[in-house]
Amino acid sequence: MVTQSQLLVPTLGPCTIPSPLANRHASKRRFMADDTRVLFEVEYRAGAPIDERSLEKSGPREKIFFEPAKTKAAIVTCGGLCPGINNVIRNLYYTLKANYGVQSVIGIRNGYEGLNPAQGEAPCELTDSMVEHIHHRGGTVLGTSRGPQDPVVTVNFLESMGVDILFTIGGDGTQRGAHAIAAEVTRRGAKIAVVGIPKTIDNDIKFCYQTFGFLTAVAEAEKVIDRAHIEATSMENGVGLVKLMGREAGFIAAAATIASGEVNFTLIPEAPFELAGPRGFLPKLAHRLRERKHAVVVVAEGAGQEHLADGQEEYDASGNRKLDDIGPFLKGKIEAYCREVSLPVGVKYFDPSYFIRSAHADAADSLLTEQLSRHAVHAAMAGKTDMFVGLWHNHTVHVPLALNTGEKKRLETDRDMWAAVLAITGQEDW
Amino acid sequence: MVTQSQLLVPTLGPCTIPSPLANRHASKRRFMADDTRVLFEVEYRAGAPIDERSLEKSGPREKIFFEPAKTKAAIVTCGGLCPGINNVIRNLYYTLKANYGVQSVIGIRNGYEGLNPAQGEAPCELTDSMVEHIHHRGGTVLGTSRGPQDPVVTVNFLESMGVDILFTIGGDGTQRGAHAIAAEVTRRGAKIAVVGIPKTIDNDIKFCYQTFGFLTAVAEAEKVIDRAHIEATSMENGVGLVKLMGREAGFIAAAATIASGEVNFTLIPEAPFELAGPRGFLPKLAHRLRERKHAVVVVAEGAGQEHLADGQEEYDASGNRKLDDIGPFLKGKIEAYCREVSLPVGVKYFDPSYFIRSAHADAADSLLTEQLSRHAVHAAMAGKTDMFVGLWHNHTVHVPLALNTGEKKRLETDRDMWAAVLAITGQEDW
Amino acid sequence: MVTQSQLLVPTLGPCTIPSPLANRHASKRRFMADDTRVLFEVEYRAGAPIDERSLEKSGPREKIFFEPAKTKAAIVTCGGLCPGINNVIRNLYYTLKANYGVQSVIGIRNGYEGLNPAQGEAPCELTDSMVEHIHHRGGTVLGTSRGPQDPVVTVNFLESMGVDILFTIGGDGTQRGAHAIAAEVTRRGAKIAVVGIPKTIDNDIKFCYQTFGFLTAVAEAEKVIDRAHIEATSMENGVGLVKLMGREAGFIAAAATIASGEVNFTLIPEAPFELAGPRGFLPKLAHRLRERKHAVVVVAEGAGQEHLADGQEEYDASGNRKLDDIGPFLKGKIEAYCREVSLPVGVKYFDPSYFIRSAHADAADSLLTEQLSRHAVHAAMAGKTDMFVGLWHNHTVHVPLALNTGEKKRLETDRDMWAAVLAITGQEDW
Amino acid sequence: MVTQSQLLVPTLGPCTIPSPLANRHASKRRFMADDTRVLFEVEYRAGAPIDERSLEKSGPREKIFFEPAKTKAAIVTCGGLCPGINNVIRNLYYTLKANYGVQSVIGIRNGYEGLNPAQGEAPCELTDSMVEHIHHRGGTVLGTSRGPQDPVVTVNFLESMGVDILFTIGGDGTQRGAHAIAAEVTRRGAKIAVVGIPKTIDNDIKFCYQTFGFLTAVAEAEKVIDRAHIEATSMENGVGLVKLMGREAGFIAAAATIASGEVNFTLIPEAPFELAGPRGFLPKLAHRLRERKHAVVVVAEGAGQEHLADGQEEYDASGNRKLDDIGPFLKGKIEAYCREVSLPVGVKYFDPSYFIRSAHADAADSLLTEQLSRHAVHAAMAGKTDMFVGLWHNHTVHVPLALNTGEKKRLETDRDMWAAVLAITGQEDW
Helix, strand or coil, rough: CCCHHHHHHCCCCCCCCEECCHCCCCCHHHCCCCCCCEECEEEEEECCCCCCEEEECCCCCCCCCCCCCEEEEEEEEEECCCCCHHHHHHHHHHHHHHHHHEEEECCCCCCHHCCCCCCCCCCCCCCCHCCCCCHHCCCCCCCCCCCCCCCCHHHHHHHHHHHHHHEEECCCCHHHHHHHHHHHHHHHHCEEEEEEECCCCCCCCCCCCCCCCCHHHHHHHHHHHHHHHHHHHCCEEEEEEECCCCCCCCHHHHHHHHHHCCCCCCCCCCCCCCCCCCCCHHHHHHHHHHHHHHHEEEEEECCHHCCCCCCCEEEEECCCCCCCHHHHEEEEEEEEHHHHHHHHHHHEEEECHHHHHCCCCCCHHHHHHHHHHHHHHHHCCEEEEEEEEEECCCEEEEEEECCCCCCCCCCCCCHHHHHHHHHCCCCCCC | CCCCHHCCCCCCCCCCEEHHHHHCCCCCCHHCCCCCEEEECCCCCCCCCCCCCCEEECCCCCCEEHHHHHCCCEEEEEECCCCHHHHHHHHHHHHHHHHHHHCCECHHHHHHHHHHHCCCCCEEEEEHHHHHCHHCCCCCCCCCCCCCHHHHHHHHHHHHCCEEEEEECCCCCHHHHHHHHHHHHHHCCCEEEEEEEECCCCCCCCCCCCCHHHHHHHHHHHHHHHHHHHHHHHHCCEEEEEEECCCCCCCCHHHHHHHHHHEEECCCCCCCCCCCCCCCHHHHHHHHHHCCCEEEEEEECCCCCCHCCCCCCCCCCCCCCCCCCHHHHHHHHHHHHHCCCCCCCCCECCCHHHHHHHHCCCCHHHHHHHHHHHHHHHHHHHCEHHHHHHHCCEEEEEHHHHHHHCCCCCCCCHHHHHHHHHHHCCCCCC | CCCCHHHCCCCCCCCEEEEEEHHHCCCCHHCCCEEEEECCCCECCCCCCCCCCCCEECCCCECCCHHHCCCCEEEEEECCCCCHHHHHHHHHHHHHHHHCCCEEEEEEECHCCCHHCCCCCCEECCCCHHHHHHCCCCCCCCCCCCCCHHHHHHHHHHHHCCCCCEEECHHHHHHHHHHHHHHHHHCCCCCEEEEECCCCCCCCCCCCCCCCCCCHHHHHHHHHHHHHHHHCCCCCEEEEEEEEECCCCCCHHHHHHHHHHHCCEEEECCCCCCCCCCCCCHHHHHHHHHCCEEEEEEEEECCHHHHCCCCCEEEECCCEECCCCHHHHHHHHHHHHHCCCCCCEEEECCCCHHHHHHHCCHHHHHHHHHHHHHHHHHHHHEEEECCCEECCCCEEEEEEHHHHHCCCCCCCCCHHHHHHHHHHHHCCCC | CCCCCHHHCCCCCCCCCCCCHHHHCHHHHCCCCCCCEEHHHHHEECCCCCCEEEEEEECCCCCCCCCHHHHHEEEEEECCCCHHHHHHHHHHHHHHHHHHHCCCCEEECCCHHHHCCCCCCCCCEECHHHHHHHHHCCCCCCCCCCCCCCCCCHHHHHHHCCCEEEEEECCCHHHHHHHCCCCHHHHHHCCCEEEECCCCCCCCCEEEECCHHHHHHHHHHHHHHHHHHHHHHHHCEEEEEEEECCCCCCCCHHHHHHHHHCCEEEEEECCCCCCCCCCCCHHHHEEEEEECCCCEEEECCCHHHHHCCCCCCEECCCCEECCHHHHHHHHHHHHHHHHHCCCCCEEEECHHHHHCCHHHHHHHHHHHHEEEEEEHHHHHHHCCCCCEEEECEEEEEEEHHHCCCCCCCCCCCCCHHHHHHHHHHCCCCC
C-alpha cells in the first residue's frame, strides 16, 4: 500500500518569483495554494475511519520557481502513437509562451533518441505557425521512437542546450526514463524540472483513472465494432472478430463493448478464458450462432496469451513484452471448431490498431489534453519535478514518478466496468 | 450549505428479495453494500479538518425490494432533446429485462403529457426489436414535451397501469415534477419508486459534475466553431460568430472553446461584459481584427441578457425563462460598431442549436448513459425513490430529488474551466 | 440555341514547345490530340439525325504554348465559399510546378480586389509548405471577396507582375469578369491566358453538369436533414424545416432530398407553389401532420420568392439579386396556419448554409477538383484562353467564357432529378 | 468490338397497360420514349465519322407490361458487401409499392441460396417498417452468399412463388447467374422479368463507368491513407502501407490516391512492376525514404500477383480467382530490402477491406443507388428483361446481360485516371 510520504512531490527549490498570470487574472482565487490536497480515497463504508492520504493538487501557483524570460523548455514525445499528442505539444507551447512568456520552447525530435546528439536529429525551435493547426491531426509532429537513452548523456545534452524544463510525453517506460533523468539531475544538483504527461492509449498507467487518447480510441473502436456487426449480420452465421489494443489491460475492449452495445463476447487479459469445455469460449460461440445466426467478438491484443505462450518471452525497444497475435489464432480456432461441429461459419477479422491510434483527439480528449498540459506547465514553472500530472477523482494532481514502478493499472473484474460488460454482452464470468 | 441529513435518500422499505444478479456474477464483490458512501468534498487544505459529508454510492444491492417477475417499470422522457436519451431508454430496458428479468417495461409517450390519459397518447410496451438499434439515433423514440401534469392524475394513472417504477429522464423541471409525483406516492402510502436520470445538455444540474449529452454537444459545437474559423479566415476582417446552448450556464461555450483552440472571445452568462468602453467587447474585437484580420466569437444563448432585457420576463412550458436572442443582437452590434469606426467587416453567424442537440451520443456519452441507466435500475430495484443518479468525483451516487430546488449549477469563473478559457482565448476578465 | 462556332475556344497562338510531360509518360496515348471533340448531345431518338455539335476535349497537348521555365501563373479565388477551393489551389500549384516545372505560381489575395494594387493586399509566392495540407481544410487560403475590378487596372497589374496565366476560380460573375480581362488582354495583343475553373455550390453554371463542392454540400445537407427528421419525430406534430442553398436553382435541395430519403416536401425556385388553397403547401403539410404526426420540409433559399417580393430588387457586390429570407417566412406561415386550423405544431428551423459551404471537399469532390485543375493547367499551358474547364457527359471540356452570358443552369422539372424528388417525397406537382 | 445488335435489350412482350405514374406527373415529358438512345461513343476526332452505335435509354414508359395490382417482385442480393445495397433494396421497394402500386415485394434471403428451397431460408415479405431506416446502415438486410444455383431449380421456385420480376443485385458472377435464369425463363416461355443492378465495389463491370459503393469506398480508403500518412510521418523512415480492394482492377487504389493527395507509390494489377533493379519499386522506395524520411504506399489486392504466383490457381464460390496476399508479402520485402541496404525502417500495415465495404452509402452513392433502382423498376415494369441498368456518359441505360461475358473493366493506364496518379505520386511508369 502506498504511504503518504510516497505521495509527496519533489521540488527544485523555493518559489520566489511572482507569477505573470497575476496580471491576467482578476481573481486571486484562480491560484491554487500549494498545500491543497485531493483525498486518495473518496469511497468508504459508513462508520469506518476516513483514509487521510492525499495527493497534491495541481494548478497555478502565485509564486513560481523559474523566471519566465530566462526559461527554456523542451518537449519530447516517446513510444507508440496515441490521439492527442499534438494537442499536448500545442497546449504546452501556448501556455509556456503566451501565458507565462517563457523565452524558448524547443521540440526534441523522434523520442529520447533526440536527446542523444550522437544518435538523433537536432531539436527545433517551436513557433506559432508550426503548432497553430497541429491539433487537427493525429500522430506527433515531433516524431517518436521507442527505447531509453543513457541519463548522463541526456542531462549533458540538456545542460548544453540550456534547457530548464523537460516535458516527457510517454507511457510508463518513458516515465521511468524521465525518473532516471530526474535522478541524474538531482545527482548533479542541476536545476532542471522533469515533468511528465502520461500517454497510454491502453489507459493502463496507475494514478490516472483516464489517460488522454483513450476516449478517442474507444470512439474509433466503436465504429469498427459497428462495421463488424454489419458484416456478421449480412450473412448466415457471420462472426465479426475485432482485435483491439490492450496489451496488459482490457480497458479499450471493455469500454468499446459498452459504448457499442452490439458485442457478444469480450476477451481481455484480466479475465482468462478456456477455449473448449463446457464453459469454453468456442462452444458458447457456436451456441450463440445456432440461436441467433451471428456474433460479434472483441478481443484485446493481450488476451488469451496463455493459449499461445511457447515459453519464450521477447521484449520490444520500450521494454514491453512481445505478444503472439491472438487475432488470427482465434480466427483459426473458431473456423476449426465450427468445421468440427459441422457449423458453416464466416469469420470476418478486423485489426484496426494503427487506424485507431493515429486518429486525432476528439473533443473529450482535447479537453483532457488541454487540462493536463496547462497543469504540467504550472507544475514545472513552480519547480515541481520528478513527477507527472495525473487525474484522480476528476482532479488533476501531481504524482511522483517514483510511484511508477512498472506495474500497470489493470481492469478490476469485480468492479463496475466489467459488470457493465457482463450485463451488456450477456456473457458469464469465464 | 447542504447538511448530511439532506443527502440521505428515501426508500420504499426493507430489501428482502435476493438479487437475480447473484446467479450471473461469480464475484460477490460486484455488489455494493448499502452503507458505502462517497465523500462530498475531496479537496482540502493540509491541516484543515476533512469534511465528512457524503453521498450514497449507487450499485447493485444483494437484496432488493421489488420481485422482478411481478415488476412493471415505466420510462418517460421530457424537455428538449439531448444526445443519449435513446441510449438511456435502451439501457434501462435491457438492464430491467435481461439482467433483472422484470415482467414489463412500458414507454410513456411525449413526456409527462403521456401520464395524463385525458391529454396524451397511451403508453407502449417496449420490446427487444423496438429498442435494438435506437442508440444509433439522436432524439427520443418515446417523444417528448414540455411542462408538468397534476401529480394526483399522474399517480392515479400509474396505479391504474400497475406501474411499480417510474424512470424520469429530464432536466431540473422534470425532476421537480418527479419530486411532486414521489410526494403524492408517499402521501398515499403507495409503493412506486420514482428514479430520475438527469438530462441537461447545458450541464447545469447540481450534484452531477457532468451530464450525458454534454460531451457530444461540445464535440458537435467544436465542429461548428471550426467552420466558423474557416469562414473568418477566408476573407479580410471575417468574424465567425457562433451561438451555443447555455441558458444560465456557459459550460458548452467554455468547453467548446477549449476543445477548439480557435476562439478569441467567449461570452457566457456567468461573466457579464460591457459592449462599449475601454474594456468593452466591441473595441476589443475591432482591435483584434486590426491586428489579425479575423476573429472567432462564441456566445452562450444566455449571455449578455443584461443588454437585451426590457423588463418583461416570459417563461416557457418547462418554466424556463424565455431569452431574447443574443446572436442576431450581437451580429447587429458588431456590424454597427465596425461601420462607426470605419472597419469593413463580414460577420458570419452560426446558430446550430437544433443540429447539436439532435445528434446521437458519441462513445463517451454512450459510456455515461450506460452507467447512469444501469445504476438507476439498481437503485429502483432496491426500492430507492425520490432520487436521481448523479455523478460525483467520477462515482455514481444517489441524490435526493429534494436537493433539486431550482437553482442551477453555474460555471465558476474563479475555477479551472474559466481559467482555461482565458488562457486559450487570451481574453481578459471583463 | 448554341451554334458550333460559339463552342470554339480561343488560343493565344501556335504551340511549338514540346511538353515536358513527354519525359514522364511512357505512353504517347496519354496526350490528347487538339482536334478531339466531345459531342454536345448524346441522347437522340432512333432515326433522327445525330446532332454533330461538339466541345473541345481537354487534356495534355504534346506541344505547348508557354515555355515552363519562364512562365509565371497566378491564382485568384472569388465569391462565396465552396468545398474544394483549396484543393483546386493545391492541384493547380502542384501540376504547374511538379509536372510542368513552371517558374513561379503566385496567389492573389482576397478575390479580384487583390488584382487592384490600389485596393488589395499584395500577392504571395506559393510554396510547397504553404499548400501541402490545405486540401484538408475548407475555405480558401488565398481569401476571397465579391465584385469585379476594372479590367484595364487588372491587366496593367498582371503585366507589371509578369503573369502569363491567370486562373480564375469563381462563379458566373467571376467568369464574366474573367471574360472582360481576356478581352482587355486581346485588345492589347498581350499573351496572357485566362482560364477559369467554375465554382458554384449551387451547381447552376451552364456547360458543367456538376460543379465541385456540390456533392460535399449535398452530403452535409443530408446530415442536417437527418437531424431535422430526428427533431420532427421526437415530438408530436414536429416539423423539421431546413433551408438550403440554391438562389436560382434547387439542385442542392433536390439532391439532398433524394440522398436523405426522409423529406416530405421540397420547395425550389423552379417549381413555384401556392401556400393556401386546395393544392397549397400549408393544407398539404397539415394533412401530412394529421396522418403521420411529423414532417420534414426542405426549402431552397430562392424558392417562393413570389410570396415575399415587395417590388424592390437589391443586388450584392457579385451582382446576385438579394433574396428575402424564405426560411423564417415559411416558419411563421406554418405556425400561423396551424394555429388557425387548431393543430398544435412545433417547427424546428435549420439554416446551415455557412456550415455547409465551409466544409472541406469530400473524396468525390477531391477527385473532381483534381481533374478540373489538372486540365485547366493543360489548357493554359497550351495557350487556350478566355475559357473555363467544364464537365460534359463525364468528360472535361474547354468551354468559351463567351458562352457564360449570365443565364444560370436550372433544374428542369420535367426531367429525371425532379421525378426522383416527386417519387421520394410523394409530393405532387404543385 | 460490340455491334449495335448486341446492344439491343430483350422484352417480355408489348406494353399495353397505362403507367400509373401518369396520374402523379403533371408533365408528359417525364416519360421516356422507348426509342430514345444514348450514343455509345461521345468522343471523336474532328472530321472522323461519328460512331452511331447506341444504348437504350432507361426511364419510365407511358405504357407498361405488368399490371401493378397483380405484380409480385423479388429482390436478391449476392456476393461481397458493398456500400449502398440497403439503399437499393429500399428504393426498389418504395418505387414498386408507393409509385407503381405493385401488390407484393419479397426479399430473398442470403443470395441465390435463398432461391433454392432445398438449401436456403424462405423469403420474407417486405414492409414499410422493415425498410424505413435501412439506408442508414451498411451491409444487406436480406443477407448474402456466394455462388450460383441451378437455373431450373430457381425458375421452378420463382414460378411456385408467383414472382413476376426478379431484381438481382450483384457483381458479374451474379449477373451471369441472372442471365442463366433469364435463359431458362425464355426456354419455358414464362413471363418473368430478370433485371440486374450491378454491384461491384471494385468498379470493374463493363458498361457502367461507375458503380454504386465505389465513391464511398474511395472516401473510406482516403481516411485510411490519411492515417497511414500520419503513422509514416510520426517517426523516422516510416512507411504507411495500405492494401485496398481491387482484385483485377485498380480503380479504388487509383481514385483513393488522387483523392488523398498524400500517396507516393500506387501499385495496381494493370501496371505490373518490378521489385528490384534500377526501375524496381524497392530501390525507389528506399530513395524516397532517404530524401524525405517517410513514404505512403497503396497497393491493390490484385497487384503484383506475378511476384507471388506459384502456378496453382484456386477459385472461390463466386468464381473469383483466389489471390495470394500481396500486403504482408510487400511488407516483408520492404523490411528485408531496407535491412539489406542498412536503412532503418518502420512499416505500418493497414488492411481495411472489411471496414470499407461495410460502410453505409455516402450521399453521392445514395443518389446513384436511387437512380439505378428507380430505373430498374421502370425497366422491369415495362417488361425489359435479361438486362441490367448501366451508367453511360452519365445517363442510365439498359445493358443486355449477354454482354457481360466475364471480362472485367480495367483501368486503362494510358488514359486520364492513371495520368492523374502519376502526376500526383510523382512515380514513373514502371
